[in-house]
Structure formats: structure tokens, C-alpha cells
Amino acid sequence: MSNSRPKITIHHATLALLVSLISAIWSSLLFYSNIAEYLESPFSPGEDVGSTAYNVTFFLLLIVIGSFFILIIYKYRRSFLKIIFLASIFITSISIFYIYFWAAEIILQVNLSEDIILFMALFLAFLFLALLQTKHEYVIATSLLLYGTATGALFTFLMPAWSVIAVTLATSLFDIYSVFKGPLSKIIPGERGSFEERSEKLPPEKLPDELKVATVPFRGIHLGMGDVIFYSMASSLSLVNPTISILRWCLVSAALFLGVYITLKLLEKRPVQPALPIPAMLSIFTYLILRLIFQI
Numbered sequence: 001m002s003n004s005r006p007k008i009t010i011h012h013a014t015l016a017l018l019v020s021l022i023s024a025i026w027s028s029l030l031f032y033s034n035i036a037e038y039l040e041s042p043f044s045p046g047e048d049v050g051s052t053a054y055n056v057t058f059f060l061l062l063i064v065i066g067s068f069f070i071l072i073i074y075k076y077r078r079s080f081l082k083i084i085f086l087a088s089i090f091i092t093s094i095s096i097f098y099i100y101f102w103a104a105e106i107i108l109q110v111n112l113s114e115d116i117i118l119f120m121a122l123f124l125a126f127l128f129l130a131l132l133q134t135k136h137e138y139v140i141a142t143s144l145l146l147y148g149t150a151t152g153a154l155f156t157f158l159m160p161a162w163s164v165i166a167v168t169l170a171t172s173l174f175d176i177y178s179v180f181k182g183p184l185s186k187i188i189p190g191e192r193g194s195f196e197e198r199s200e201k202l203p204p205e206k207l208p209d210e211l212k213v214a215t216v217p218f219r220g221i222h223l224g225m226g227d228v229i230f231y232s233m234a235s236s237l238s239l240v241n242p243t244i245s246i247l248r249w250c251l252v253s254a255a256l257f258l259g260v261y262i263t264l265k266l267l268e269k270r271p272v273q274p275a276l277p278i279p280a281m282l283s284i285f286t287y288l289i290l291r292l293i294f295q296i
Helices: 014-033 049-076 078-108 114-131 137-158 161-180 183-187 195-201 225-240 246-266 277-292
Strands: 215-218 221-224
Touching (some): 014 137, 014 225, 114 137
């Protein structure tokens, strides 16, 4: 989350609605194409406790290793960090765009060769990379929102529902640790001291340039890409599991919106906040109530 103290209004939280809306488009594409049947996943497909624990452990291990790797690079080879972020986004976006082009091909019932689909995915990945090099905030924000929501929706189809829920909640706990005591606390506040000291050295809305490609800028705040991905996972899950439900999606999106607004309001008191726990808890709690109690 941003390291500034902007005056938060309800308009800032509309970012959550944008995430929900774009996620709904991606997840609908994956749902109606039924492409999950053709995809190989490193996650266990089981809904039992053991499978869920495995998926949570595997996912958290990736996040923890990635977080401390970023911290090490930031401390010792800071100039490489932006290149690493861009390279990671570029490489993963090829696979992600390929899958969505493939899903679109199934729905539209057109017969494209794998080479053509790969070429389109490569072209879009290069275009995406070029857009991230611009100075236009809304272009960067839109590009990263498309990437983050596409990734989150895809994760929803690669894991069983209970694993998505457990992974989201477990990552929320790590997010709290990361922001207050862990890797992120060493990168943002740790570098510049107290808020008053930062204000004297650098405009507080400024993030280190190396981190900008990993955050979505929006009305003076910065939302981490990881947060966008998990918001998308919660939104996509509510739309498609166990089947398509617009009502369930709307209610969970409203809970997500409320959670983001509460989190952003906390920025007025502390310049850095974990952006995942409150929105994740509210949206997952709402989803579970609708599923288990109201049978929606």
C-alpha cells in the first residue's frame, strides 16, 4: 500500500469494484470455455484437509521465498529489481494470455493453430511490457489491473474452492507480518525512517522507482499487485463456484469494496497498511455465509 497519507474518499475504493468487474469477465471466459479440464496444475485437486494444507503450504512457500528474494535484491542489487519485476511479468503474461486466447478460441469455436495463439500471446505480452514503460498513470494502472485480475481468476480455476479460501486467509496473515515486521517493512518505512523524516527528504507519495511496476497507482495511493490478485481470486470464486451466481458475486463484491474502503481510511493514520486482511476476511466471510447458510 502507498506510503503517503492521502485524504481518502469513497472514490478511492472504487478500485475494488474495478477489480471485481474485470475479474468477472476473465472468470466467465474460463468458466464457459471449461478450459480448466485441459490445464495442468501444481496444486492438489482434492477438497480434503490434507490437499488443502498442501496447497496452502505450496502457495505460501512461493510467496515467502519471493518476498525475501525481493528484499535481498533490494538491499544489495537494487538497480536489478525493476528488471526482475518486468521480466517476471513478461514471462508469466505470455502463459496467461495464451490460456485466455485458448479459452476464447473454445467459446468462439474457431480453429486456430497453437503457433497463432502463441504469436498473439507474445504480441500482447510485448505490448503490455511497452505500456508499463509509459509515464501515464492510468495506462499503467489499467495494464496492471488487467494482468493482476487475469492471474487471480486463473488461480481460482487451478485450485479447489476450499484451497482458494484457505490460501487467501493464510496469505492475509503473512501480509500483516510482511508490512509490520517482515520484508515490506524493511523496504518502505525502514529505508526512510519516520513519516516526519520522510516528509523532509522526499514527497511521501513517491514510491521507490523499483517498486512502481509492482503496484497499481490510483488517485494518489498504490495497491500491491499481490493484493489485486487475491481480490480477484475472492471475486472470481464468488461468481463461479459452485456455479455462476450474479447475486452472490454482487454481495461479495460489496463486502470487498467495504473492506478496501476501511483499509484505505486507515492510511490517513498510518502511511503503510496491509491491504489484504480486511477485504479478504469480509469477502470470504460473506461468501461462506451465502454458500453455507443461505445456499446461494
